[in-house]
Amino acid sequence: MGVAAVIAPAAAFFAIGGDVHMTARPAPESEPVVVGDTMPCCMEIVAAAAMTPSIGQAGFNAAPDRMIAASRYRTVDRSLPVGIAPERGLQVKTILASRAISEAFPQIPSIGGVRSDALRWHPNGLALDVMIPNPGSAEGIALGNEIVAFALRNAKRFGLQDAIWRGVYYTPGGAQRGGYGHYDHVHITTTGGGYPDGDEIYFR
Template identity: 65%
Template sequence: MLGPAAAIWLGVASDTPVDREPTRAEAAPVDDVAPPCCVEVVAAGANQVAMTAAPGEPATVQMASRWRPIDMTLPQGVASERGLQVKTILAARAISAEFPQIRQIGGVRPDALRWHPNGLAIDVMIPNPTSAEGIALGNEIVAFVLRNAKRFALQDAIWRGVYYTPEGARGGAYGHYDHVHVTTKGGGYPTGHEVYLR
């Protein structure tokens, strides 16, 4: 694991003559190397590539690539996070980041059921929810939260009369035709020291 101040510099130099193809061992593409978490490969720029040759020697290509840290933190999204529990905040932020067309996510509110008052649920409001585009967007959001069920500690999602859980879905009179309701198992209330990652 890399430390926070670690930087890895990759230097590639070759003794391969210019007039022949390099072997796979001499020229492994960067795609064959999986970068460590939270970094990306920055290719060598024009000022980092040089052809060098000593008198009477074949030319060699020298270039440098490097890893650059990627900020993996999720910024606060469109939902008010006041009163939400940590897994619910994570789900709200991730949905905001993944679906920038979402402009409103409701959270804590009075309700006869415990999920919204206890910060366990959010309502992702769908623009034009009865249009084909709105329905498709709601479907995409449900698919997204189900793919991330473990990460969000997902309890359920409700959209267009269907109740979805990580174990499956069932239809019925569940309503929710203008928003996707997402319930998490909470994870406790934030302390202020949480970091929410993509």
Template identity: 60%
Template structure:
């Protein structure tokens, strides 16, 4: 074999090696591309993003997953339902996750009673009466009194329109009956209407008057801490 032919044969391996090196460089550049990292990062962000906007914010509340009961409230607040614990539990299921549904159609709105200084069961009673008896236009709450119930936020004065008329008397009677029928839920202590003193155990003659309004007293339940939700 001549000298020139040997030189040509010896040059081929470097050319092949250069092709291999070039291919490796292309693959390395593709592996170093930031695109796979961006996709992975976006995937992680999507997986970790909280699902908030998929549902209406009016009906959800974040609560600790370990909180028990049927309350849809911040810790330390109270929930009350004129439908009773069983119905309230059905409306607001026990905590199983960090999200809990609030049935806004069953939330009791504020009534005509000023709630400042009232305790939670008294507020619950006032709001319930405001919904069940919309003809009531005035409810008294906290006021100075030598007896402790009004000053301590435990009592309501349900003012009866045309209280001396047959319609007024019938309305007062219905309010007393409603409060007594739901005494356990409202924490009702007593009622006074047209010279009769009522307790959950029955009526008693009193001589205490109250011909123009129904007086209702609750056991209070403590003062609001903020964020209470009252269910009908």
């Protein structure tokens, strides 16, 4: 009499990951982005492969590795690929934020980083300008809001100091409106974490 045993796979699913530019014609300021509850960003996937060993005629003389295959583990590469921002001169937390945003939002056309500025954030590799396609459209505004929410959810991991979008200044402690500009891009400032030495691996 044949017996069929099915071992169902088990899987853990992952969730994912300073300067002021005024427009020529100031746009109305937005309501602050509200960050909802999310799952942790950096869970590792470990899946068991499904197996249906047939005992039947082989009986108990079959090789143990064929009969008692519990699970198979696969290695998951959790490293983030290089993003779209030029990384030269960026500090490690800024690079992590840039790579994570590039991966999470592939529709972003460009991310600016180090540049000359009267304030220290961009020249010192502490800031990013995440450019928003069609920033005045409903879709563009929604995308900017999503990026701000993503940055705030990952504030500790990114060493987030602040984000600025559509006249609102965001910090991990809250948001405030009033004359902050940034209507075509989301400005993100990190605490830096020092300059890379070339051996860093940035994880999701």
